[in-house]
Amino acid sequence: MTVEDTAGASLRSAWLAGDVLNAALRVSLRDLNARFLDCLRRMPEEELELLGFVPAVARLLRATNAHSTRVIAACPYALFDAAFRRHEYWHAMCAGAGTLAASEEDAGLPAEHQQEYLTLTEMALFFAWHLATTNLLATRLVLGMSTATAELIRSSTLPAITGVVRIRPRLLRPRWPERTLFWRRLLAITPQSSFEEATVAQLTGIQLMATEESFEHPPATAASRRR
Numbered sequence: 339m340t341v342e343d344t345a346g347a348s349l350r351s352a353w354l355a356g357d358v359l360n361a362a363l364r365v366s367l368r369d370l371n372a373r374f375l376d377c378l379r380r381m382p383e384e385e386l387e388l389l390g391f392v393p394a395v396a397r398l399l400r401a402t403n404a405h406s407t408r409v410i411a412a413c414p415y416a417l418f419d420a421a422f423r424r425h426e427y428w429h430a431m432c433a434g435a436g437t438l439a440a441s442e443e444d445a446g447l448p449a450e451h452q453q454e455y456l457t458l459t460e461m462a463l464f465f466a467w468h469l470a471t472t473n474l475l476a477t478r479l480v481l482g483m484s485t486a487t488a489e490l491i492r493s494s495t496l497p498a499i500t501g502v503v504r505i506r507p508r509l510l511r512p513r514w515p516e517r518t519l520f521w522r523r524l525l526a527i528t529p530q531s532s533f534e535e536a537t538v539a540q541l542t543g544i545q546l547m548a549t550e551e552s553f554e555h556p557p558a559t560a561a562s563r564r565r
Contacts, residue, residue: 358476371411374418390515398525406528413540416481419513425486431502459510460500467499
């Protein structure tokens, strides 16, 4: 069994045992995922491509209806990301971001999407701050947040965390947008999909997280385990 297989089995076991999120937080996560997907599917294809999607996936997302996004949103992990694995990036933002150069990614969204997107970003950052201050396991397994980023967010105030929206208006992004197979499988889920079909699509995301976990938390070597 590979490291990724072992980590993936561990992640699945944690969720099945109900050790990651309580019922209220699962509802909040599903709502955030659904709002995020609904916001994205109303954007033009060129905006979705700026957020990292390849054209084929951007078209699939725009063709998804609200009923399907509610089903897709039931993933046991966030479908959004806010550079949660990039500790240095967050350190610079929390320090005022004076040294962070602006880029095309920081340009404001079209007016018809901007306020909704910024509000959604603030909600996602509040959710992340809450998990970082109350449930460190969930920050890793649900948000894919690095340990260093979680410590930084936990030691910061909520206004400081949500205030980064003013610095990086496009901070909130789809998770793994370059993973075309993952998004194709996910966006194929409909209200008519079987439980098995939905589970297989969602497990792809768990496998991606397991790979991330194996890089940040490599298993101890045989020599170190004997000490």
